[in-house]
Amino acid sequence: MKQKIFIFLFFCLLSFAPGYSQTASYIRVAILDNAKSLNLKAKGSYEVTDISRKKILLQGNNLKTTVTVYRDAISLGQKSFRKNKIFIKTREPDEIIINGRAFRGDVELIKSDNSLLVVNYIELEDYIKGVLYHEASHYWPQEVLKAQAIACRTYALYQMQENKRNDYDVTNDIYSQVYGGRTSERYRTNQMVDETRGLILKFKGKIFPAYYHATCAGHTEDASLLWNINIAPLKGVACDFCKDSPHFDWHLVLSLEEIKDKLAQAGYKVKAIKDIVILGHDTSGRITDLSIVSDKELKLPAKDFRSIIGPNLIRSAKFQVNIADKDAVFMGTGWGHGVGLCQWGAYFMAKQGKNYKEILKYYYPGSNVETF
Numbered sequence: 136m137k138q139k140i141f142i143f144l145f146f147c148l149l150s151f152a153p154g155y156s157q158t159a160s161y162i163r164v165a166i167l168d169n170a171k172s173l174n175l176k177a178k179g180s181y182e183v184t185d186i187s188r189k190k191i192l193l194q195g196n197n198l199k200t201t202v203t204v205y206r207d208a209i210s211l212g213q214k215s216f217r218k219n220k221i222f223i224k225t226r227e228p229d230e231i232i233i234n235g236r237a238f239r240g241d242v243e244l245i246k247s248d249n250s251l252l253v254v255n256y257i258e259l260e261d262y263i264k265g266v267l268y269h270e271a272s273h274y275w276p277q278e279v280l281k282a283q284a285i286a287c288r289t290y291a292l293y294q295m296q297e298n299k300r301n302d303y304d305v306t307n308d309i310y311s312q313v314y315g316g317r318t319s320e321r322y323r324t325n326q327m328v329d330e331t332r333g334l335i336l337k338f339k340g341k342i343f344p345a346y347y348h349a350t351c352a353g354h355t356e357d358a359s360l361l362w363n364i365n366i367a368p369l370k371g372v373a374c375d376f377c378k379d380s381p382h383f384d385w386h387l388v389l390s391l392e393e394i395k396d397k398l399a400q401a402g403y404k405v406k407a408i409k410d411i412v413i414l415g416h417d418t419s420g421r422i423t424d425l426s427i428v429s430d431k432e433l434k435l436p437a438k439d440f441r442s443i444i445g446p447n448l449i450r451s452a453k454f455q456v457n458i459a460d461k462d463a464v465f466m467g468t469g470w471g472h473g474v475g476l477c478q479w480g481a482y483f484m485a486k487q488g489k490n491y492k493e494i495l496k497y498y499y500p501g502s503n504v505e506t507f
């Protein structure tokens with residue numbers, strides 16, 4: 136993904152609107168995908184432009200319309216534009232409402248295969264405000280909110296570096312960071328974003344993906360076992376802090392038929408499942424691989440099994456499984472992939488009087504809090 140410098144600059148200019156190219160502080164968030172139509176409101180004066188952002192297609196005050204996608208055009212109410220991409224920019228109060236949810240910044244509508252991708256262009260600090268409420272409770276201690284804001288900002292900047300050639304930097308779901316826009320902001324979380332403004336984590340002078348998760352249940356995970364990243368801050372640490380997390384244990388009963396169906400949807404056709412056998416554990420205690428036994432054996436990495444069944448059903452790769460009649464009974468600990476900051480561990484560290492720097496140093500050893 137890394138570009139040579141001139142290619143990098145070329146794509147920077149291609150990807151970003153005038154005004155966006157001079158600064159790395161705008162992030163592009165995919166907020167809606169595969170939409171056939173959507174309700175759009177823009178408060179105050181607005182401009183609709185083409186991809187160059189120079190040719191004005193429509194302008195006015197207080198836009199309230201239905202956006203529809205056709206094979207060769209994007210329509211705003213009665214007005215059709217034969218374009219694959221259009222850009223909607225507002226002045227004051229800088230707010231666009233899509234399907235009832237308010238977003239700061241501007242919006243790009245991208246047409247592909249008769250459906251729309253909606254990308255929110257937003258100032259990085261405003262984006263972090265829209266994320267923090269979802270990733271941590273606004274009632275939590277200030278120091279853990281600060282640590283979380285810095286981790287979110289670092290993760291976002293890393294994605295911005297990695298995705299310059301794509302139509303967006305991050306999605307608004309659990310596969311990036313959950314982002315709810317202006318609607319999701321709260322006073323305390325906004326305050327902690329402001330107090331850590333511009334602060335990020337670096338390792339040996341470089342931004343890294345500062346992963347985080349809800350509860351590690353004893354030891355955080357070595358990122359190199361899941362993804363292609365092998366650096367000291369993401370090698371895993373022991374964590375006793377999260378032992379009182381409300382998400383420490385989990386329990387799930389799924390029918391073998393349901394598991395078979397989910398595997399089939401993911402392209403793994405198996406006959407009646409007879410057993411699920413755990414094949415091995417890594418040093419953090421998480422399962423590496425397991426085998427689905429039917430008329431043959433299907434070996435799967437635990438992370439793939441989690442994503443096929445649903446990462447919020449199989450909450451972690453730390454579990455035991457027993458077959459009882461036609462069901463699989465899972466008993467597990469922890470929630471999330473386990474890499475980086477353990478959010479409930481960080482919460483209890485803050486409760487014990489640790490500050491955000493101590494929390495971040497603990498979960499990302501060798502990293503430093505710096506400005507970008």
Ligand SMILES: [Zn+2]
Nearest residue numbers: 374377477480
């Ligand atoms: Zn933990």
